[in-house]
Amino acid sequence: MDDMERTVSLPRWNELPDLELYMDQVLSLASRYLGALPGGEETALTAAMVNNYVKLGLVPPPVKKRYGREQLSRLLIVSLMKSGFPIPAIKRLLDDARTRHGPEELYEIFRARYAAAAAETAAERGASDADSPYAAILRAALRAQTARAEALRLFAKAFPEAEKTGK
Numbered sequence: 001m002d003d004m005e006r007t008v009s010l011p012r013w014n015e016l017p018d019l020e021l022y023m024d025q026v027l028s029l030a031s032r033y034l035g036a037l038p039g040g041e042e043t044a045l046t047a048a049m050v051n052n053y054v055k056l057g058l059v060p061p062p063v064k065k066r067y068g069r070e071q072l073s074r075l076l077i078v079s080l081m082k083s084g085f086p087i088p089a090i091k092r093l094l095d096d097a098r099t100r101h102g103p104e105e106l107y108e109i110f111r112a113r114y115a116a117a118a119a120e121t122a123a124e125r126g127a128s129d130a131d132s133p134y135a136a137i138l139r140a141a142l143r144a145q146t147a148r149a150e151a152l153r154l155f156a157k158a159f160p161e162a163e164k165t166g167k
Contacts, residue, residue: 008037008118010076010111013069013104020066023047030075038118043079053078058091073107080114084148089155092162 011033021029027045034040053059059074067075074094081090097106124143131139155162 008122009115010037012111013073013107016069016072018069020063020068021072022066023050023062026050026067026072026075029072030079033076034079037080039083042083045075045079050075056087056091058087058094070103073103073110077107077110084144085151085155089152089162092159093155096159 017029027047027050030045034043034045037043050059053075054061058078059071062071077094078087078090094106097109101109124139125136
């Protein structure tokens with residue numbers, strides 16, 4: 001089965017481990033969750049990346065070198081967003097969302113939006129299956145580019161101060 005035929009979903013909050021994990025366990029679990037998604041191999045995490053995300057404030061720091069649900073959920077969010085959105089913008093967006101939502105609600109909102117976007121992509125794929133391979137690839141690539149441009153436009157509108165500071 002190809003990437004897009006796989007079930008596209010992230011685990012629910014209550015399906016994430018309810019115990020604290022060491023780095024190697026976090027990396028293994030994140031790899032399992034992300035690898036099951038279309039394009040998941042592009043989102044691979046390393047210990048250096050996790051440490052950098054913590055240092056940048058994208059992910060709360062571990063407690064006694066252990067990571068819980070909040071850190072794991074944030075790592076999943078950042079891993080999926082980083083290919084199409086700048087890290088400083090992801091941080092600003094997460095910082096703002098954190099003031100409005102608790103960790104569980106924030107993750108569940110992201111999970112639902114991810115599933116909806118994947119469903120839209122699958123529906124469009126059905127429409128493009130009749131196209132030549134060139135036309136189908138071109139349509140998907142241009143959709144990704146225009147969607148990224150729209151996300152950046154919406155970000156600039158929502159956070160005009162970030163445009164000036166680069167954050």
